[in-house]
Amino acid sequence: MFVAGIRSIDRVRGGGWLDCPNCHEHASQDVVDEMRFLALLGYRFTPFARRRVLVCRRCGFRRPAEAEMPVLNTGGRRLQRAWLVPVGLLPFAVLAAGTLFVVNRHPPSIEDVLSFTRDTAEPVAPVSLRRPLSWNASPQTDSPPPSYTVSDPTQRMVITLRRITDSDSLAQLLANHYMDDNGINDSGVPTSTPATTTVKIAGTTGLTLHFTYTSTGEPAQTALYAFFHDGIGYTLSYVARGQAQFDTLRAVSDTMNASLSFTGTETPAPCPSPSPSPSASPSPSTGASPSPGAKPSSSPSPSLAVGVTPSPTFPAFATSPQPCAGGQATAIPSPSGTPKP
């Protein structure tokens, strides 16, 4: 049984009369193109050879045609020639072209378009992440909550990591802070917390939500992630203004979220000072050595050195779910007591 290899096929391309050199009769002769194909299981991929022969209808004698072609009397009919074109390969060529098209149509990774660099969110948080190299990145610890912001040069895509200590649960974190990026120029912002989805981020399980609105007349959207680390809450928001930015920022968020990792444990939040004067906290407090409540291995990273003063590195505000350093707190201040700018 024929499986794969070379297959010979005759194509009768015409005929005529001449004196057969074998049977010596003036007999009808077939002009045959012997085609040789590469074939597999009966499928002919491509012809690769063609040889023209004459076949005597009377005696069946087969011989190369060249010598006798001039004396062949075809009665005026033209002889065609068999095609030597790889018709059998056409479906494969179409398939290959189609595959190439699909492959090229597949959206390129954002990293083909934007260069990323590894950065740290310190001093806001012991967080390492990858961000677009050409975008601005700035930490901010002057007003609560401390935040690390990455934005594209046009400021139409803004990513903000906030370190938040006023929430005890993911749900509370989102409910309290899903509108942190929205202001008076935005309309149509949901009035209650949008539906959330569980997500893996920064080596932990967090929640994410997403909503769209209008920002100075343009479509805008916020994708927000919330997670905890060592009792400290974090929100990470991706705000895109203008429909054209939505897909880009979503691709950037895929890369950034996947790259997000904590490089150290949290510095315990400082105890709220009884006198909420801002100048009071940075004073070198004698009781600022690692608190009794802190884990022994609380400072593996050099940037979180032992004996760090509580406030300047990772400021915390209001109530914190984790034990505070210093231990001189007398009462938990109400959230409304938090100084707000």
Ligand SMILES: [Zn+2]
């Ligand atoms: Zn013959």
